[in-house]
Amino acid sequence: MEAGGGGGGSTLSEIYQNAKKLMLRTRDAMERLERLEYSSGSVGMDSPELSSSITRDITHIQSLCVEMDRLCRSLPSKSHRDLWKRKVEQVGEESESLKQSLDKYSLRNQKRMMEAKERAELLGRANGESHVLRIFDDEAQARQSYRNSARMLEEASSTGEAILSAMSGSRERLKKAHRKALDVLNTVGLSNSVLKLIERRHRVDNWIKYAGMILTLVIVFIIWRWT
Structure with a gap:
């Protein structure tokens, strides 16, 4: 039996298939983002475009889950409702797992950026102190x-x-x-x-x-x- 929705929109099965396709694409993109993160050692690299694309896909999947949950509530058969409810919950759990992975990546990337900024500031201060010491040495040599x-x-x-x-x-x-x-x-x-x-x-x-x-x-x- 084909699950459908009111108003002549997409059927529950079609929405579910779209959600699964988006899920596969998002999971693949997340794996590429993590490989890119460690591709240059501890320094890592970042791809804002890829991160934004993953965020949009996860948001889209979650919106599809909301639509599927609405549609499955309107199914007349309880067994069908329970079946589709489990499918929708599974998609929602997978999308939430991807969202957590993306959040962890964002935190790691933010930490790397902060550490790089701190290193740059420390290096700048070290160079400044070295310059001051050179000035003192020059003055001492001039006095001698x-x-x-x-x-x-x-x-x-x-x-x-x-x-x-x-x-x-x-x-x-x-x-x-x-x-x-x-x-x-x-x-x-x-x-x-x-x-x-x-x-x-x-x-x-x-x-x-x-x-x-x-x-x-x-x-x-x-x-x-x-x-």
């Missing part, structure tokens, strides 16, 4: 380089002062020797030409002395510029 340069400049300055002091002492000794030499020459009555020659030699010695002082200052300046 400045201290080294200051120390080298002080050493060069001390060396220059020591050289100038030694040259100053030498100048005093030369003056004394020059005066003694003049006294001796005057005593023995050397000619003016000899005296002029000695004075000229003294001026040359002074030029050499001042040139040495200038050269020392230039060396100190070069050391300071390159440190």
